[in-house]
Amino acid sequence: MGTIIMQLFNGVSVASILMLAAIGLTITFGLMGIINMAHGEFIMIGAYTTYVIQNLFQTYLPHFFSSYVFVALIASFVVAALLGYLMERTIIRFLYDRPEDSLLVTWGISLVLQQLAQNIFGAPDVSVTTPKYLQGSIQVTKTVSFATDRVVILIIALAAISAVAYMLFKTRFGRNITATMQNRKMAASMGINTKRIDSMTFALGTGLAGLAGCTITWIGSIDPSIGQDYIVNAFITVVVGGAGTLLGTLFGSAFMGVGDTSLEFLTNPTIGQALILILVIVVLQFKPKGMFSSKSRKLND
Amino acid sequence: MLTIEDLSAGYGEGTVVNNLNLIANQGQVTCLIGRNGAGKTTTLRGIMGLIKSSADTLRLDETDLSKMPTYRRAQSGIGYVPQGREIFPNMTVRDNLRIGLEANENSQQVPDYLFTLFPILKQFLDRKGGDLSGGQQQQLAIARALVTDPKVLILDEPTEGIQPSVIQEIGEVITELKSKMAILIVEQYLEFVMQISDYCYLLENGNITLEGLRNEIDLEQVKHTLAL
Numbered sequence: 114m115g116t117i118i119m120q121l122f123n124g125v126s127v128a129s130i131l132m133l134a135a136i137g138l139t140i141t142f143g144l145m146g147i148i149n150m151a152h153g154e155f156i157m158i159g160a161y162t163t164y165v166i167q168n169l170f171q172t173y174l175p176h177f178f179s180s181y182v183f184v185a186l187i188a189s190f191v192v193a194a195l196l197g198y199l200m201e202r203t204i205i206r207f208l209y210d211r212p213e214d215s216l217l218v219t220w221g222i223s224l225v226l227q228q229l230a231q232n233i234f235g236a237p238d239v240s241v242t243t244p245k246y247l248q249g250s251i252q253v254t255k256t257v258s259f260a261t262d263r264v265v266i267l268i269i270a271l272a273a274i275s276a277v278a279y280m281l282f283k284t285r286f287g288r289n290i291t292a293t294m295q296n297r298k299m300a301a302s303m304g305i306n307t308k309r310i311d312s313m314t315f316a317l318g319t320g321l322a323g324l325a326g327c328t329i330t331w332i333g334s335i336d337p338s339i340g341q342d343y344i345v346n347a348f349i350t351v352v353v354g355g356a357g358t359l360l361g362t363l364f365g366s367a368f369m370g371v372g373d374t375s376l377e378f379l380t381n382p383t384i385g386q387a388l389i390l391i392l393v394i395v396v397l398q399f400k401p402k403g404m405f406s407s408k409s410r411k412l413n414d
Numbered sequence: 415m416l417t418i419e420d421l422s423a424g425y426g427e428g429t430v431v432n433n434l435n436l437i438a439n440q441g442q443v444t445c446l447i448g449r450n451g452a453g454k455t456t457t458l459r460g461i462m463g464l465i466k467s468s469a470d471t472l473r474l475d476e477t478d479l480s481k482m483p484t485y486r487r488a489q490s491g492i493g494y495v496p497q498g499r500e501i502f503p504n505m506t507v508r509d510n511l512r513i514g515l516e517a518n519e520n521s522q523q524v525p526d527y528l529f530t531l532f533p534i535l536k537q538f539l540d541r542k543g544g545d546l547s548g549g550q551q552q553q554l555a556i557a558r559a560l561v562t563d564p565k566v567l568i569l570d571e572p573t574e575g576i577q578p579s580v581i582q583e584i585g586e587v588i589t590e591l592k593s594k595m596a597i598l599i600v601e602q603y604l605e606f607v608m609q610i611s612d613y614c615y616l617l618e619n620g621n622i623t624l625e626g627l628r629n630e631i632d633l634e635q636v637k638h639t640l641a642l
Contacts, residue, residue, distance in 0.1 A: 285512075286504070292513050295502045299462050301484035304495040304517025304562060308483075 115256030120378050121371065124262040128370025129270035131340070133328060134343045134398060135362050136269040136274055137321035143357030144294045145314060147205060148212055150219040152347065153340025154226040155319040158196060159189035159326020160232060160335045164319050167241045179244035184325050186269075193323020198316035206308065223340070230337035238334035247331060262331040269328055273321060285314075290314050354391050355403030362403050368396075415462075416474055416492075416566045416596055422631040423453075423460030423467035430456040431467075431620045438566055442586060444629075445607045446600045448617035449640055451626065453495050454600040457617070458512065458570050461489050462494050467565050474565055488517040493564030493595075497571050499555040504542030507535055510554055511542045514561025528557045529586050549580035566596040573603045585610050604640060608633075 134156060141149045163185040170181035200222065232303040240310040245263060260362045280286035292300040293310045329339070346369060354365025372392060377385030394406065416438040431453040438444040448454045462465035463484040472480040480523040488494065493514075501510050511524045529536040532553040538546060543554060545565075553571060555561050559567055573581045581603075588597060588610055601607050607614065607628075614631050616624035616641055624632065 288459075288509055288512060289516065291505060292502050295504060296500055298484070299421055299496065299500045299502070300513070302464065302488055302496070303513045303558070304485050304488035305513070306483075306485045 114318050115254065118257050120374065121262070122259055123372035124374035125367075126260075126267060127374055128366045129263075129267040130325070130329060130332075131343075131350050131370050132270045132366035133325035133361060134272060134322065134347040135265070135354075135366055136277055136359070137318040137325070137349045139318075139354075139357060139359060140277070140321070141318035141363045142351055143355075143361075144290070145318075146212065147207075147208065147315070148216045148219065149205075149318075150216060150344070151226060151340075152319070152322055153342075153344035154223050154230075155163065155193045155197060155322035155340070156329070157230060157335075157337065157340040158193045159323030160330050160339055161191040161230060161247040161326075162323065163241055163330045164191045164234070164335055165242055165371055176363040179246065181315045182244060182247070189323040189327035190264045190320045191323075194316040194320030197319025197322075198312055201312045201315040204312060209311075219353045227340075228243075234337070236337065238336045242333040243331050266328045266331070267315075269324070271397070273324060274359055274363060277317075277321070281359070281397065286313070323370055327350070335347055349390075349393055353396055353403055355400075355405035358403075358405040361403050361405035368392075368404075378392075387401070416598065417471055418461070418469060418473075419471035420465060421457065421460055421469040421472065423456050423465055425456075425465060429620070431617075432462060434620075434622060436598075436615060436616075436622070438568075438593075439613075440565075440596045441592055442612040443592050443597045443599060443610050445611040445614045446598065446617055447602065447604070447607055447636060448600075448638070449602060449615055451622040453616045454602075454617055455570055456620075458494070458496075458568055458598075458600055461487075461568065461627050462492065485517070488562060489519060491565035493559030493562045493567040494518075495552075495555045495559045495567070495569040495572065495581075496574060497552040499548075501543040501546075501551050501554050501558065503542065505543055506540050507543055507546070507554060508539045510558055511535075514558045517562035517564075519563075524561055528560055531560075531590070533559050549576045552576055552580070552584065556584065560591075564595055566598060567591065568600075569599040570600045571602070572599065573601065573606050581606060602640060604637065613638040 137155070138152055139149050140148050141152065166185040167181050170178050198405060204218060205215070205349070206223070208218060247262045249264060250260045251264060252258045281290065284381060289305050289310055291305045292303070297307050350365035350369050351362060353368060354361030369389065373389045378386045380388065418434060418436045421434040422429045422432050428488055434457060436446070446454055446457060456465065459465045461472065463482065469492050473477070474491050477490050479490060482490065515522055515524065534550055535554060535557055538550065543551065546554060556569070556572070572584055585606060589599060599611070610626045612638065614626065614628055615622050616636055616639060
């Protein structure tokens with residue numbers, strides 16, 4: 114029993130990391146219709162931002178070292194969002210309605226960003242020291258214990274998706290995003306600055322990737338190609354759940370996370386990986402638009 | 415007052431509307447009549463800045479709109495009711511109306527008088543816009559444009575695909591509104607035009623070939639052009 118619960122928690126934990134990586138994609142890919150191959154690099158940017166913040170605290174504020182995590186969470190979001198904003202203003206905005214081109218261009222950007230990271234931080238892995246309160250584990254019963262950092266990541270992931278849902282459905286900004294993505298010309302005719310909405314929405318998506326990057330520094334080391342480890346699974350998560358819906362992202366990450374770890378547990382890692390991808394193909398055969406499909410600007414026409 | 419001089423508009427390389435002159439005054443319903451393909455919708459899209467267009471003058475009262483992007487034109491006081499309604503299907507009636515507030519510089523509240531004009535909307539506030547019937551969507555589209563508190567309301571074929579009783583209602587609403595704003599309507603349903611308009615322009619192949627007060631215009635020529 115204990116093993117099964119631990120195994121399930123393991124799956125939920127993988128799912129929560131996937132979800133954090135995928136929420137941003139749900140917005141940029143699902144809502145805006147941009148295939149952003151550089152999404153993983155914004156995860157990388159968030160991770161290195163965390164690394165830099167940690168170093169700054171170590172050098173200048175050693176007494177407050179344990180609180181660097183909170184600053185890093187905010188900074189990773191802000192830095193990734195600002196760079197995403199810049200990227201939308203200078204490059205992405207010329208690529209709407211050109212999905213093939215956007216795929217190639219953002220792939221190029223991804224390579225440039227990886228090289229840039231290598232030049233700045235070097236090719237070898239770096240890692241951050243997590244503060245004490247994130248180490249250790251929460252003992253539930255004698256045989257069941259959950260790693261604290263994993264629990265915190267789960268909480269952050271759920272908080273992030275709730276915040277995004279609130280923003281999309283309950284705020285004026287969210288309403289303007291929905292209107293713009295549903296009918297761009299009509300939104301403009303109602304006084305919405307749709308170009309600004311595009312930039313802000315894209316920045317929100319990359320910012321969330323940055324946040325994901327911050328949390329993954331707790332569970333592994335950072336290298337310039339760290340984004341590549343997440344990008345494919347994040348895309349699969351969004352597609353299988355249904356692009357552009359948060360419910361779909363929630364489902365997709367649970368499906369991929371819990372499904373993958375369970376199948377790997379029941380068989381072995383190689384077979385498990387293959388099985389989950391076969392399952393994805395089966396789902397998409399019957400639900401080509403994902404489990405929870407939405408109406409959005411491009412994917413629906 | 416909306417003043418247009420030498421408006422040309424089109425898609426891609428060609429122009430559909432050439433050197434069009436038009437004035438829409440407050441207190442009047444101005445109608446632009448023409449057959450399918452005459453360039454009526456193109457004219458309105460040109461006014462909104464939704465397509466490639468150029469004009470010597472495109473002025474709303476004293477504000478020059480010609481260089482503005484679409485959203486600034488809306489904020490300056492054009493309320494647009496497009497062909498086919500184009501309401502946001504996945505948003506509730508309430509949210510569709512609230513979107514209009516983006517272009518309203520004076521208020522952040524959907525005004526109550528709209529629900530007197532269109533009682534049906536009050537009843538359906540929480541329904542998805544896409545679930546309404548065609549006539550209800552048309553009323554929603556007009557109400558949404560009114561939320562922007564426009565100086566000129568432009569409507570693209572408001573009678574298209576609408577049942578007669580609702581056309582009647584819409585006509586009454588338009589007549590009620592004209593004291594507060596200029597109204598420009600594109601239409602090919604002549605009976606409706608003759609009921610509500612004060613001044614008419616006839617559009618043929620992108621050019622205005624006839625204009626005049628409703629009761630002075632050469633009705634035979636208008637009928638002849640529409641029937642061609």
